Amino acid sequence: MVRKEINQLLAILEVELKNILRERGTVGFSIFFPILISLSTYSVGTGILGKPPSLELWFYQLIGFTILMITIVMSASSAWYIRQGLLSRRLEYIFSAPVNPIIIIASISLTSGILGFGIFLTVGLIGVIVTYGLSNLSNFFISLLILIIALIPILGINLIIAAATIIGKEPEAISQPVSAIVSTTSGLAYPITILPFILKIIGESMPYYYAAYYVRSIIEGYFNILSLGNLPFLFLYLIFGFVIYRYFENNYIRKEGAYGI
């Protein structure tokens, strides 16, 4: 039973990955974008200060923007999947086939996760070498492993976004506020300590903040193993996501036949 589902997951993964790899512009942009924004703000900083700020600060934002890019790609792809499935009536075929829709959503998220991992590998490697030389490379590779674990709870949030798209229909309109809230509160481009209390709490309760924190602290060498204690709590998002998605699928798509409307 599990073997069959793994096979289905791998089959979808293969098709989706091929699809993404053929969109060279999208892949290139996803890599280029964090570098572009971080360099833009770095040049603003240089302009304001009259001298180049420290490269560690640039690296801080580079890592943050990279994780932001990954989360935007991941959340938008789940929402788009549902929307296009509804419009093209593909979801009807999927529900009538012996494939668990959660397997499909999970494999779509996983595909964008793999793309995100590739983005992080490329951009992070450039950032580490430029900022720290070769000395922090081993830390960087360890941080990749932690990033994979830290991205898993984000799958749960993607399932919630997918569920919201079933009702809201507009994938970008649904994923945009999520991106806005995540960007603002997760300490990706600046430390969350400067945020008002309520925004700080929102940031600390979501997995994105921890993904950025773990990666930065491992690369920069101040990682504390005790901080991993938050991970089990973050995995609640995954369970929560599964439950919510299932509820919406059963109560809206199957009962009311909300396809394409």
Added chain:
Amino acid sequence: MEYKFKNFIITKISAELGKGLKIYTRNKVWIISDLISTPFWVIFLFLTLIFYAQYLLNNINVVTSLMWGIFLFIFMNSFMWAGNSIVQSVESGIIDNIILTNTSLTIHLLGRNITGMIDILISGVIALLTSSYIFGATLSISEPILFFISLIIAVIFYLLFASVYASLIISLRSPWIVTNVMNFVLPFLSGAIPIQLFQKNVADIIIYSPFYYITGQIASAATGVYYVDPYLMLLISIVFTVIMFFMSRIAANKLIQKFRKEGKISLI
């Protein structure tokens, strides 16, 4: 019954505006999404831009300048995405029918631009209020008449620019990438990020950008801080708007010509 057909531009413009308004008001999820997202994006942009010099958060003049910078970022962003929307018109087969009605692309884009302008109004006001409430920026406008004149010039300029931009990106495989990049490049070239914040040598380079005279003068009129003489800026902005008018006509004609020759809509 006999129907009258008059090729009045005003009829076409009102058709496009009416369509744009109807579609906008029907996308309620988008309106709610914008209302939720905008304050967060404003805070994000503010803190990201000021990341390297966080002490400036206490400087009311800098904070007010940044507030107008973000307002202008939203302003330009809306027009760029309106230009980008031409891609949907191509994909949905609407563009063929628009050409068949002898309607110019610039007029067709008005439908999307009206949505953009409502967005500017709603998101812009939210941005100003958020900046004022969270960061303490001053909402008063230093030179209101000059501000509104420069705002009108900028609206006309970017309406025309959106159609030139649309003509350039229409054939690209992933035009949204260029639009995203442009959204981050333009604030630098346009003086949306106040050039007074930069060192003089950087500011001296930015004043060679035509966009600076269109967008930068709005910020200057709002804050009362000028880097170039206000009347010279106004004059140059009018000249560039006239140039953009001709450029948009040339671009639209070339685009249609190329479309008819190659069977695919592209300029580059």
Added chain:
Amino acid sequence: MKEIIAKNLTKKFKKKVRKGIFNTEERVIHAVKGVSFEVNHGEIFGLLGPNGAGKTTTIKILCTLLIPDSGEAYIHGYNVIKEPNKVREIIGVVLAPDKGFYERLTGIENLVYYGRLYGMNKKDAYKRAEELVNLVDLGKDAYRFVEEYSLGMKAKLSIAKSLIHDPSIIILDEPTVGLDPISSRKIRALIHDLANSGKTILITSHNMWEVENLCNRVIMINKGEIVSQGTPKELKEKLNLSYFIEIEVLNADKISDYETSINEKGNLVVKIETQKPNESLIKVLDKLREKNYIIGSIKVIEPTLEEVFARVIGGEKGN
């Protein structure tokens, strides 16, 4: 008057074809090679051909959306290359029936929008749109968002859109593709009515039966070239296709001179394959009468345009 004239139209396209994940190759496609034809006022003229034959390219040239590499075309005397604006005012076009609409507008709002782009005032555009939704039998569906439309409803809306400015020439590219039989029949009836009201209609299709039933004249196009033209009847005759004659005989169990079979009523049926149905029928009937056979019924089965098409295209492939 010749409402549509196409003279020696040719069109090539360069297409990039993906090879593997990263490589592409440029290919030249000769979409149309020297296509010429003329359409008279009030006629329904068919362009018949398989997918990729060059029908849509020809249509796009005629409706000013494409400039040919060589050749000329005129609509109501206006040159499609040099006077596109004039041509656009007098033609109504259906290109892809499922495209060209705003999904978040209702059918009628889309029609009013296009009407106004053609220069009508809002009141007139609305009145005309209401007339047209009744004409194409959209009824109350016209007030639903287009995103909720079926393909058939979109096809009807497309035809309504092509008529919004009351054009004298209507160009329809596969207007019934993907439609159910009832919707197709309604659209064919509508096309007939339009022709009867004096409009000139150029229609493309790969549905032989449809073209045979609709068109006064037809050209067959394959790989960008005209392979045959004439009235559906002429095309059949040109190719010497066989007719089948079936004569039901009520008082015989066996007739040895002809091929026979037994029909569902249990009567003998004489079957004859011929290229000259009139002569053959008279001959056979004379013979049967001589032998005092009683005739129950006579059926003459004509060759279909589909057979003509298969013969022409098949012959091409054989070459």
